[in-house]
Structures are given as C-alpha cells and as structure tokens.
Amino acid sequence: LLFTRDENEVPVDFGLAPAEAEYLESMQRFFDTWFPEKDGLPFGEGVSGHSPSGAYLDDEFHAWIQLEHHYNERLSDAGFRGADWPVEYGGGGRSSLDQWLLMEEQCYRHLPNGDITIRSVSRALMQFGSDAQKRELLPLILRGEVLFSVAYTEPDAGSDLASLRTRAVRDGEDYLVTGQKIYTTFAQRATHIWLAVRTGTEESRHRGISVLIVPVDTPGVTIQNLPVQGGEKTNEVFFDGTRVPAANLVGNENEGWAAITAALAHERMQMHSDVTRLVEYLARWLRALPSDMEPGRQEWADRELASLAADLEVGRLLALQTVVLMDEGVTPISEAASAKIWLTELRLRLVSVALDLIAALGRDCTRDRDELARFEDAYLYAPVRRFAGGTNQVLRSVVAQRGLGLPRS
Amino acid sequence: MHTSDSEDQAMLREIVRGIVASHTDAAERNRIEQSPHGFDLSVEEALGQLELHSAVVDGIASLTTVACVFEELGRSAVATPFTRGLLAFVFLAAARGSDSAIDLLEQRGPRIALGRRRIGENGSPSETVELGWADVADHALVYSTVGGPLLELFPLDEAEYEPLESFDTERTSRVLLEPGVGTALDGTTLSIASGVMSVNLLSAAGLIGLAQGATELTVNYVSQRQQFGQAIGKFQSVQHALADVSIRTTGARLGVYEALWLLEHDKPVDRLSAIAVYQATVASMEATHAAVQFHGGIGHTIDYGLHHYYRRAKAEGIRLGGRLEALQRVAVEIRATPDPVVLRHLPPRVVLEDVAR
Secondary structure: OOOOOOOOOOOOOOOOOHHHHHHHHHHHHHHHHHOOOOOOOOOOOOHHHHHHOOOOOOOOHHHHHHHHHHHHHHHHHOOOOOOOHHHOOOOOOOOOOHHHHHHOOOOHHOOOOOOOHHHHHHHHHHHHHHHHHHHHHHHHHHOOOEEEEOOOOEOOEEEEEEEHOEEEEOEEEEEEEEEEEOOOOOOOOOOOEEEEEEEEOOHHHHHHHHEEEOOOOOEEEEEEEEEOOOOOOOEEEEEEEEEHHHHHHOOOEEEHHHHHHHHHHHOOOOOOHHHHHHHHHHHHHOOOOOOOOOOOOOHHHHHHHHHHHHHHHHHHHHHHHHHHHHHHHOOOOOHHHHHHHHHHHHHHHHHHHHHHHHHOOOOOOOHHHHHHHHHHHHHHHHHHHHOOOHHHHHHHHHHHHHHHOOOOO | OEEEOOOHHHHHHHHHHHHHHHHHHHHHHHHHHHHHOOOOOHHHHHHHHOHHHHHHHHHOOOOOHHHHHHHHHHHHHOOOHHHHHHHHHHHHHOOOOOHHHHHHHOOOOOOOEEEOOOOHHHHEEEEEEEEEEHHOOOOEEEEOOOOOOEEEEEOOOOOOEEEOOOOOOOOOEEEEEOOOEEEEOOOOHHHHHHHHHHHHHHHHHHHHHHHHHHHHHHHHHHHEEEEEOOOOOHHHHHHHHHHHHHHHHHHHHHHHHHHHHHHHOOOOHHHHHHHHHHHHHHHHHHHHHHHHHHHHHHHOOOOOHHHHHHHHHHHHHHHHHHHHHHHHHHHHHHHOOOOOOOOEEEOHHHHHHHHOO
C-alpha cells in the first residue's frame, strides 16, 4: 500500500541525467582538444593565482594573463563561459549542477575555473545593478574582457566587514573616495574594482555601506603589491580623493550590504577545489614506491591515504548537495558554508600529510622533486582558503545558527 | 540528481516517527530496556504492519527507502528485532537467484535473525554465531566468507543459546550452529558481498540517525540551559563544535545514501560503501561524544535518556567492525583499484566502469 509509487516519482537519485552526462562529455572533449595536458599542465601550477616564483608582474605572470585571456575567449565562443547565467543576460541558462560539473572539470585539469567576476560579482550585478551597468558590463564579463577585483577588506576591517572605513562623499555627480583596502587579490590584472565604501555615519555599520564600480585606471587609485607566502597576487589599494561617477553606484546608497552578501554567498556556492587532483597525485606517488619498504610503513601510508580519500568523498557530496539545492530553488547558506569549511580544512590537512608521507617514505626526495614541489607550493597557499571568502570560524557560526537553529550570540 | 526524500519516503519517515513516538520518553524507554523481552511489542507490531519485508522482496521498496526507516529508528535510538529481521530479508533479496532463497522469500513468514560467521580457531569458520534477538526468531540466516562463500539457513527451535551481555539495548546471544548443518542457499561470492554491503549500509543509516538524534537533543538542551547568565548554546565553543558534528553527519549521510543508490543501480560501489560505513561510524562517535559533553552531568543520568544514544552508537559501530576496521577496508579498496582514480562527480562515468568490481 505504502510502496505503490508513481513510476515518475524518483526517490533519492545520485545519477547524472543523460543530458548532464552528455554535457560533461562535451566539455571533456572541448578541453582535450583545446587545452590538453602535455608537458605537465597547460597553465602550470599557478592557476589559482599563485606563481611558484612569487614574482610580481613578471614575464611569467604576463604570459599567464595572455593565456588566460585566450582561454576565456575560447570558453566564451564554445558557450561554456556563463553557461549558467540567465539567457536574458546572454548566458546558457544551464543548471547549477551543469555549471558545477564544468568547474570541477576545469579544476581537475588545473585550468582557471570560473573567476570571481563571472561567478560572484556578476550575480550581484544582475540583482542590484542599474540597467545601464548591466547593459555595459555583463556582455564584457561574458567575454572575459571585464575582470573585477573585489575590495572589501581593510587593515582594521577583516571578518568584521561592517566596520569598514573607506569613505565615499557625494560631490555633485561624483563620489570622492578616500581610504585603504588590503588583500585586494588580482587588482593588478583587473579592469575594475568592486569597492565597498562607507557612505553613512561612522557608526552606521552595515546600514551605511555602498558598493561602487571603479575602473582601475581611475586617477587617484594606487595599487601596491603585497608579497605573501604562496605567491598569491594580492595587493593594498589606496584611494586618495578618487573621483568616481555616481552612476557607478550599485543599487541605492547605503544599501550595498545586500550586494556584498549576495556576492559572497555566490562565492561560496558551487564549491569545488583541486583537492581531488592532489589526492590522486599522492595516491599515484605512494603506488609508485618500491615495495621493499620497512615493514608496516606501507600499511600506515595506506591508512593515511584512506582517511584523506574518505574525507574527500564527503567534500564532494557536500558540494554537490549545495548545487542540487540551488537547482531546487533553495539558497543553500548553511550548506554552502559547510562545504567551504570541509574542503578548505581538508586541503591543508592533505598537503601537510602528503609532505609528511613524502618525508617518511621518499628516501631520496630529489628523485621525486616534482611531487615534493607540488605539495610544498600547495602547502604555502592552503591556509588562505580557510579564511578567505568568509573565515571558517564565522562560517561555523553560520552553520550553527542557520543550519542547527542555535541562538545568536 | 536529487538528495531529498520522495513524497513516499517523507511519509514513511513520518509514520515511523509516529510509531516510535513513545520512545522519546526516557522513563518509558528505560522500562522497555528492563522488560523481559527488551523491546516494545506494540512498536514491533506496528512496524510489521508496514509490510516492508514484502516490499523489499518484491523490489518495490528501494534500499534508500529502507534506509529512511533505519535512519528514523536510529534517530529515536530504538532497538528492535524488527531491524534484524528486515536486514535478513534485505540480505536474501540481494542474494537472489537461488531457488531455496526464493522459496524462503515466498513464504515470507519466518522471523529471521541475520548472523555472520567469524574466523574461528585454526582459521576455519567459527561454529558459533552471534545473533541479534535470536530468542524471538525462528530462523537464522548465516553467511560466511571464510574459506569460500557460504550462506545457510537454520531453524532455531532447538538451538542452544547463550545470552550475551550487551553494551546497549540490543539483545544478542551466541548460538551453536555448525557449518554445513543448515540448509545451504546458493550464494555466490558476489551475491554475498552485495548482501553484506546492503546490510552494513543500512546499519550505517541507523548510525546516522543516532548521530542526528543525539545532536537534536543537544541543540535543544544547550538552547535552554543557562550558565554565566545566558544559554550555553550562544557560546562559540559550543556552536562551532556542534557545527563540525553536523557537517560531518550531513556528509556521512549523503555517502550512505549514495552508496545504497549505487548498489541498487549495479554501479561499482565497493570503495564508496567502505567510505560511507567509515564516515557513519566516525559521525556517530563524534556526535554522541559532543552530546554527552555539552549535556554535562544530566546526560549521564539514567533518567535523561541520552545514554541510549551514547551506548548504542558505539555498540552498533562495533557490530559493523568499528572505525579502524572500516578505515582498513577503505585502504584495501583503494589499493585494489587499478588506478587511484577517485570518484569525481557522479556516475555514469567512464572512469568508474574501469574500476574493478
């Protein structure tokens, strides 16, 4: 009686629909054709924005930017860029799952995978931007010709973003902006800055914040590289009475908080990462080891790997769940935070364990220099992920309060 | 793809929750544990009326649907012979193809207890088998992979029992059932492996339920309990620990359901199944450990009832082999895979087909 269910009603389903599998295959063919893996990786190790040398605006970085530009054009031509954007904005109208599959594939192949402009800023722009802004910027974003750098954080406003102090004062048809931003990643390559400013009183917190779109070549904008471990291209950006047209205000004055939180939420949704590939590297490395190791070593190495692989599966499923909920029309705030916490914690643990294993089992590490360098680079960069895009401590509070319903502190 | 319940599954959960509603009362639950049978007869009858056994045999109830029942029973920390019997039917359904198994399924009447032969002395299959709720079963379905696959059915009316002290509310006995004496069912290595995986994953779903139930009790408690002039659930140390528990439980739960789905759709699942059991074991440990910690003294009292979760989570985990055994199985599965390709998104995928089954 209970189980005479409608043939069309599917219970829990973990399979890809034929159309989704087909889409996945089409993107795999595309990448195999245009960006095959030969002589290492098509973009080197520096895909996430860190170059092994850590050099700033060096030849290597310029070459990388050229390559990425070419890459974005190809993606755009093939309809993969903005595949999940609404059709009215020139997108492909595809599902979040399709988009996630694309980003996972890119990530796995060490290809740039959905920059912050197309994934996050553009979404806030669609929701809060003026018609003129959308008309002008969205098509260029789709082509990869407009790239944003996001400027929220200040020296005294990190996790407590609502305390930011960079000031914008109305002056006729313009705003005059004064203040300093920090950890403004990729500003040196961006065309525009997505800038959070204080337009309300000093005490107005999130009710007095606005968002301005500032072209990087605006007079009075100074971008200064801030060298960090791992070589990520981040900066300090100074505004000294910088004149920005009021037409560049996103949404209404003092209502920028909604645009910021929307953009941040999109940054965390569709989480994906190169943890998968790193686990594979480690597994292959372990497998290639000679079998005459000291008794017992193989076994504990296997168990370390098993534990990482088991946690990787959980990360994949948490990310997938987020995407599936998005396609069901749910905004997965707590779920997205969960996936972000899990995957970023796992990444640091993975690279740390990998280096320990290589140290313990590698014997002559120089022989496996490539593997060692890969995990050393990843080790330097891994901590950033745990606090960037919403620090994991704040996100745990999000999971506790929004997910579990615990009282606000 | 979707990970939420179908309407039928959601309804089934509601029904099961209704049936075990009396178990939310700690005093009643303690009374049941102390009773001669050790389980609630009315719950047993009501669960039986769902006719899940027939639905499993007829292939109408999917494994993920059955998992909903195990999850809900776990959520209320209910121990009942019903689950052992249902596991036996799931096992038999997975081992289909054998005439004698089908005959037995068609009778559908017998109450079956499921047991596994461990490795006995000198490496041969053990002569005794530990059975759950053997005193209220009339048959035992016993499987073994020691020295080749063996699947046997024993009548229990004249068997000798030795009741065992149980760590939790599950009643177990050691029963002398010599190998080769029962009715042999044609179980192949593959079908026994599928049977084992099915029942392990359903038990894992029960562990997930235990983790959820313990966390729900805890969220409720820390939201009320006042110390230092405020609800202790407002402290970040409490919130963050519970957030981590909840993330792990959610992830493990998805793993269990995905593995069941893969199993049911004849996709390679050995590794994911091992991973899901491992994660469920870890999640139930972490959730119940956090639960007793954040409850403090009250959580240890017999009157409060959290002890049912704490004990049962560990005991059920041990019955599954324990966390270390589960991790070892993951390690073995990874080593058995020709190329260390990890599951990247979802089946169907070409790489998956290459993974040796």
